[in-house]
Amino acid sequence: MTHSTDVAIVGAGPVGLFAVFECGMLGFRSHVIDTLDAIGGQCSALYPEKPIYDIPGYPQISGGDLVERLEAQAAAVHPVYHLGQRVEKLERLAGGHADGRRFRLTTSKGTVIEAGAVIIAAGAGAFGPNRPPLDGITAYEGRPEGSGVQYLVRRTEAYRGKSVVIAGGGDSAVDWALALHGIASQIFFVHRRDQFRAATESVAKLRALQGPNTGTTGLEIVVPYQLAGLAGDNGMLSEVTVASLDGNRRRLPADALLAFFGLKTDLGPIAQWGVALEQHHLPVDPATCQTSEPGIFAIGDVASYRGKLKLILTGFAEAATTAHAIFPQLSGGKALHFEYSTTKGAPGSQKVDAQG
Structure with missing residues (x-):
């Protein structure tokens, strides 16, 4: 089955989940793919009950609770999750499509997702324990x-x-x-x-x-x-x-x-997607979080640039930056009139016409 969406997000960790919300704030639909069987990335897999102390507004919050809150926040924009599968292949659609689809992703389970933009939020890549x-x-x-x-x-x-x-x-x-x-x-x-x-x-x-x-x-x-x-x-x-x-x-x-x-991490097929690599990371323009390939963005620990801090809150900011950088690409160059959430309301309360 082939799915069509605005944005394909590779990685369902905290940063990927917040990217779902930020894209939704601009009216974009998202499909999310992750190798794990549950959302949350390392927060869910490695320290769901351990406290995190540097999330704004939470003097202390467990990894599991943070993921639950991010999931609830993202639910307002109705993301589609494809869990327990890895993106094996990414192709650029020749000439693109009139509805904005530019990329085709195929997973290890045969799921096909066509999207206008791709956000890689895969942390350090697929990870597993050292046995x-x-x-x-x-x-x-x-x-x-x-x-x-x-x-x-x-x-x-x-x-x-x-x-x-x-x-x-x-x-x-x-x-x-x-x-x-x-x-x-x-x-x-x-x-x-x-x-x-x-x-x-x-x-x-x-x-x-x-x-x-x-x-x-x-x-x-x-x-x-x-x-x-x-x-x-x-x-x-x-x-x-x-x-x-x-x-x-x-x-x-x-x-x-x-x-x-410890963990062994592997970028896996991402390393074969034609995106520039630097010491197992994806260099990006910090102003847009775009990689060397137009339309493909990277946020969170997998993204690198001068002065990068590997913090969850840094990834949150990158998610917002990326969503705004994607807007003109998916709206045919239409300018985005920036509004704070207190003005425009929660997702769904006032839908933004991203497709023009």
Whole structure:
């Protein structure tokens, strides 16, 4: 099936969601494509319950709550989401179409979207976890949260009363150990050395929690050890084996293994779209956020220019800039009469005639 829209947005993270709203403020319809099965990008996949402190108007808000509010805001302009699929191919339509369609995007599921402009809001690209090299690990993946091998935490309550092994030495590993203490019945924090790459204050809190791991909200720092094996029946994890460099081995009871060894990111097919690249980023004109290819824009972490700050709020501003830069391209050169939202109202209350 072929869909026709004004703007195709690649990436459904916070910046992509706000781009939906900003385009809607100017009367443009948007279709959004994302490789994940849910909207929200890294905010939903990696830290839905962790607080963010630099969103204007929110002294503190969790990644999940921020995504919910952005989704509700975007809902007013009726976006169409195509989730769990990646844009494999982008073509420029020869001569364009009278209705403004200039690009054709084809996804990994065969979805075809024709659009007048493309906004790439793909963060650092498609991302996934670095999987520890353990034999048979895939048999324990894809289990319900709170069991098996997991690479992110969506709901801390899923781990209540569970025995959890956390492996890694960075901020994610330490932060989730702190968050799950008092929820999980016991936590084994495994790292190859007794030094961590996490924030000093967080590491101090982790060490302060260490005590007898009696199975009642205990936490034990297991160093210097590395993951060595998994055991269980029918995909249900029951034990994690760890080993030290000198050959000592321990068997840790485990309902779940949380492996935090960082993410691997990949621009994937984007790198083949003819858009100029610079160190895995897309250079843009900061005045318009347009890439080297007319009609293709980039916002958020994937976009680069001199002085760029990789902050969500920077991406929000870029979304607004891009929507306004797209307007003359999709309206046949028609000038945009700028109005503040307090004047023009919410999307739908006063539709802008973008097509002239």
